[in-house]
Amino acid sequence: MPDVSHLRINRDRLWQRLEAMSRFGATGAGGVNRQALTDEDRRGRECFLDWARAAGCTVRVDEIGNLFVRREGSDPSAPAVLTGSHLDTQPSGGNYDGIYGVLAGLEVIETLNDAHLQTRHPLEVVVWTNEEGCRFDTAMMGSAVWSGRMSLSDALALQDRKGTSVAEALAATGFEGSEPAQPQPVHAAFELHIEQGPVLEQEDKAIGVVQGVQxxxxxxxxxxxxxxxxxxxxxxxxxxxxxxxxxxxxxxxxxxxxxxxxxxxxxxxxxxxxxxxxxxxxxxxxxxxxxxxxxxxxxxxxxxxxxxxxxxxxxxxxxxxxxxxxxxPGVTFHPDCIAAVQAAVDMLGYSQRSIVSGAGHDACNVASVAPTSMIFIPCKDGLSHNEAESITQEQAGQGADVLLHAIINSAGVSA
Amino acid sequence: MPDVSHLRINRDRLWQRLEAMSRFGATGAGGVNRQALTDEDRRGRECFLDWARAAGCTVRVDEIGNLFVRREGSDPSAPAVLTGSHLDTQPSGGNYDGIYGVLAGLEVIETLNDAHLQTRHPLEVVVWTNEEGCRFDTAMMGSAVWSGRMSLSDALALQDRKGTSVAEALAATGFEGSEPAQPQPVHAAFELHIEQGPVLEQEDKAIGVVQGVQxxxxxxxxxxxxxxxxxxxxxxxxxxxxxxxxxxxxxxxxxxxxxxxxxxxxxxxxxxxxxxxxxxxxxxxxxxxxxxxxxxxxxxxxxxxxxxxxxxxxxxxxxxxxxxxxxxPGVTFHPDCIAAVQAAVDMLGYSQRSIVSGAGHDACNVASVAPTSMIFIPCKDGLSHNEAESITQEQAGQGADVLLHAIINSAGVSA
Known part of the structure; x- marks a missing residue:
């Protein structure tokens, strides 16, 4: 395995994409209203898929609208390393909750492309459908269906306040995919997210190595x-x-x-x-x-x-x-995944602490079927689900660096 | 003064009028929605005025829509004895709060007519405008303007949630009167009302001799x-x-x-x-x-x-x-008025207790410009501002008997 310890993600590109994505559903007050399977969500997803295709990825869409963009590994039979989060937001949402994890996943692929490095395991970046559960009242819906914790038919039948069902909204946005919404073999899964709480900021830590969920x-x-x-x-x-x-x-x-x-x-x-x-x-x-x-x-x-x-x-x-x-129920993340994150942050030398998530995430559903863990970065004043949600370019870059090396640690690289 | 101790009001007539009035704005659930200066309130007031005119009374309407119906006394220069209350209700109101005091006042006049008795002081029954303060957000509005505690212009400018002003509602219902809304000389004022609390019922008392207001x-x-x-x-x-x-x-x-x-x-x-x-x-x-x-x-x-x-x-x-x-501020009622009520209930032999009102009433405003007191009767379970508000025909009759004799005690009768 070549020495990849010098590798860092491209902070400018990541930041530009965060800014570009924030225009879909921009509220004018610095936040976004990009609720699940609205036209704003559709445009955000299509922008993401354009970037992913331009980066050489293949795209799969499953029956509940989860998007999987894939970068092939050197071992075609090896199960994928999965990362990602969600692009939908609360009605008065911020620009980072979920979005950051998705775009950082894509940035990992871009960085590997730039370095001409191929991982042994394929990489997949996932966009889960309707994590927020505000338009359709079930949080983490897409990952729940995919992991078998919610039936596809129950999810498709959920209605918003106007009586539009998830099935109708999927059809209207063109995201009713043909892939079965069920787990493919996953080698390891990592979700990078803002903390949505004040602990890292108060203790001046760049990275939270997440052990589990309350x-x-x-x-x-x-x-x-x-x-x-x-x-x-x-x-x-x-x-x-x-x-x-x-x-x-x-x-x-x-x-x-x-x-x-x-x-x-x-x-x-x-x-x-x-x-x-x-x-x-x-x-x-x-x-x-x-x-x-x-x-x-x-x-x-x-x-x-x-x-x-x-x-x-x-x-x-x-x-x-x-x-x-x-x-x-609480989740204890997989020791191998926690170790991959821990090794990455130790190697990078970023300030850190171990932390337990106080909020639920798609990773909780994923953890029920595959080895999983999470990485947190601080957010200003711990604010989230709020148009004032804020992170710095440096914080975003450090978190994505940790994701990059955790994935490399887990997926392996060939020369 | 002739012996009038045998005199009692006509319980059937009073009860029939309470029932008749309950049809204006009837909710179908046993209560009424007859908010101030609505069309339902207009119809209730017109019905009352028809009864009053048929009983030989003259009618005055003042600038804020307060109605005064008058039975002349034997001394034309003597100030009136005033009684009455209000006909407007809460949105889910009952059939007795306010209404009972107005119709019992009219019943006193009818009873004196039937007995061919003239009082020395003239009698007036008043219907105050917007006591409830739910459509236009100032309780006891009409009596507040009349007593000088609220300016006429402030009251006329009050708006309901649709933006209709009191002035517009008075015009729409035809109750924008020409009489100045200011106190005429009043010899004594009595307001008969349901207790709106549980004390009389719990102690099995027919009459509360009200000493004042909290x-x-x-x-x-x-x-x-x-x-x-x-x-x-x-x-x-x-x-x-x-x-x-x-x-x-x-x-x-x-x-x-x-x-x-x-x-x-x-x-x-x-x-x-x-x-x-x-x-x-x-x-x-x-x-x-x-x-x-x-x-x-x-x-x-x-x-x-x-x-x-x-x-x-x-x-x-x-x-x-x-x-x-x-x-x-709390009110201490006038000792002469309390004594007139006390003498009436003692003579009638009804069970009684002295009581302090926990709620505000038009009588609080009247008391600021004229000798005033109140009479309470029990109501079922102490319930009021509720469609289930309930009293018995006997309770209504006993209270009106007390009002009759308190008024006679105060106004005097000639042979």
């Missing part, structure tokens, strides 16, 4: 009270569901403390009905998002939520409904 | 945090405004306990933004309604709200805005 779930609590006029109704005898909130919230934050520093508790949504300032609400609904990387601590947090809800509402004589409406 | 105010608290992804953002370093809610709510309910049993604290509205289950909110807004009949305790509660907001948000390093967006 266990996480979202719960809905509905507390039923009795609507009453705020004036004439004495406090004693009220059935006030906000009192349940008053009892539960402090205990929920105490639960996060108990499982610090990794435990996370978020109450993101609270709604009172009828929501009038002079009426005791008849109903309060709120959500509780629980996360922890450790399985047993995570399970303890979920159990504690049930106990807290039960004890507080029982003491107030209030009826309630507690339900888990979304759960994603 | 001090009350509504406050808005906006706590500013920083939006962050629920997954990748560690608990330490979050600027989570829901933590302010967790800190404040228990202290607010403790504040009500401290000022029990009359102190009342209601958090009726809570809103989180962006309101996503997996995003730490960047902003929480909630309302706090504070009430107490005692001035010094009420002032202590308002001060404590400021202290709690300051201490909790300071400890969390969060910015906040606290503002009082509505305040109604």
């Amino acid at each position: 266990h996480m779930s979202r719960h809905r609590l509905i507390v039923h009270g009795v609507e009453a006029h705020a004036g004439p109704t004495p406090m004693v005898g009220r059935k006030d569901p906000v009192q349940a909130l008053a009892g539960m919230l402090p205990r929920l934050y105490a639960l996060a403390d108990e499982h610090a520093p990794e435990g996370r508790v978020t109450v993101g949504y609270i709604d009172t009905r009828p929501g009038s300032s002079n009426t005791v609400p008849g109903r309060v609904e709120f959500t509780v998002d629980l996360r922890h990387p450790d399985q047993s601590r995570y399970a303890a947090m979920v159990a504690a939520l049930g106990t807290i809800a039960s004890e507080v509402n029982k003491s107030l004589g209030l009826d309630y409904e507690l339900s888990c409406f979304w759960e994603a | 001090h009350m105010s509504r406050h808005r608290l906006i706590v500013h945090g920083v939006e962050a992804h629920a997954g990748p953002t560690p608990m330490v370093g979050r600027k989570d405004p829901v933590q302010a809610l967790a800190g404040m709510l228990p202290r607010l309910y403790a504040l009500a306990d401290e000022h029990a049993p009359e102190g009342r604290v209601t958090v009726g509205y809570i809103d989180t933004r962006p309101g996503s289950s997996n995003t730490v909110p960047g902003r929480v807004e909630f309302t706090v309604d504070l009430r107490h009949p005692d001035q010094s305790r009420y002032a202590a509660m308002v001060a404590a709200l400021g202290t709690i907001a300051s201490e909790v948000n300071k400890s969390l390093g969060l910015d906040y805005e606290l503002s009082c967006f509505w305040e109604a």
Whole structure:
């Protein structure tokens, strides 16, 4: 194997492509609105495919619209090394979430082309369909279908708010592919992504070597009270569901403390009905998002939520409904993939730390069928899903360098 | 003065008119939607005026659409005894809030007609415009203008959500009267109303002799945090405004306990933004309604709200805005009016208790310019502002009997 330790990606080309891609669905406020399978998404995907074809890649599109662009390896029978992410965004999305992982994957291919290096394993850069789950309400949809975690028919039947199905949107954009949406043999998979959190920036680290993904779930609590006029109704005898909130919230934050520093508790949504300032609400609904990387601590947090809800509402004589409406089991990434990333960043000498992802990614689905890991770079103020999402050209380049060498470590190069 | 102690109102006639009025804006679910100065309100008012004219009354309409129907007294120079309430309702309103007080006032006139009794003071039954303040966002508007607490021009300029002004709605319904909206001399004023709370029903009392109205105010608290992804953002370093809610709510309910049993604290509205289950909110807004009949305790509660907001948000390093967006000073009713009601209920022998109103009423405005008091009757489960608002024919009759004799006590009768 030749010495490729000097190899670096072309930071200017990567940055220009990030800027070029940001024009599809640009909001005028520095962000993008390029929701899955819209015309903006179509144009972004076609631009990407033009670049990939110009780089000599072949293109496959599967039945759920996932795009695979392939650079052949020296061993035609070897399974591919897969990288990539997604090009779709939130309605007020940024220019890097997902996009960076896709374009950095393409940049790895360009860099290998420029260096006239062939890997032993073929390389594939994937664009997963509908990772964001905002237009069609299932996040990581394309990778879920591909990995067998969601049926193709369920995904095709999902509808947006206007009643357009995924099947119709695929047809309208020309991305209803013929390849079966199921895993091809994969030697290793790497997803490069912005952290979407503040840890790397706060600790001034260039690279996060991602070990896995937190266990996480979202719960809905509905507390039923009795609507009453705020004036004439004495406090004693009220059935006030906000009192349940008053009892539960402090205990929920105490639960996060108990499982610090990794435990996370978020109450993101609270709604009172009828929501009038002079009426005791008849109903309060709120959500509780629980996360922890450790399985047993995570399970303890979920159990504690049930106990807290039960004890507080029982003491107030209030009826309630507690339900888990979304759960994603944690993922431990593959040691070989983590080692390939670790070796790359050690060789490059970039500042680093090991990290656990707090958010879900397509890599979670891929990890269920193939050896997988992730690489994080910092993003400004930890902001993501936000038009103000921001990274520097240097951060982008360092992350792509790590992806390049992790892929080389995994795929091997011939002279 | 002749012995009129045997006199009772006609329960069937009163009940039939309550039923007839409930057809204007009937919701089909047992309630009414007869918001101020809508076509439904116009038809209800015209029906009332038809009844009043048939009972021999003269009609005046003032510049803000308040209706005064008058039965002459034996002393033409004596100031009127005023009774009445409002005919407008909430969007999902009941059949008695306000309406009962108006129709019972008319029933008093009918009963005096039937008995061929003339009072010394003239009697007037008033229908105040826009008491509910739901279509045009100022409660007790008509009585506020009449009593000089709100300017006529401000009231006429109020707009509904479609941009229609009060002036336009008065013209459209034909109720832009020519009488100045300002107090005529009033000898005494009585407002008969459902309690809108559970106290009389729970204690099985037919009549509440209302002594006054609680001090009350509504406050808005906006706590500013920083939006962050629920997954990748560690608990330490979050600027989570829901933590302010967790800190404040228990202290607010403790504040009500401290000022029990009359102190009342209601958090009726809570809103989180962006309101996503997996995003730490960047902003929480909630309302706090504070009430107490005692001035010094009420002032202590308002001060404590400021202290709690300051201490909790300071400890969390969060910015906040606290503002009082509505305040109604408490009212102590006139001893002569309370005595007239008390003498009536004692003579009638109905079960009774003295009570302080927890809600505001037109009588609060009237009390600022004339001797005033109120009479309460129970309503089922204390429910009001609700299609399920309910009273019995007997309760309605007893309350109207008390109104009749309070008015006779105040206005005097000649043989």
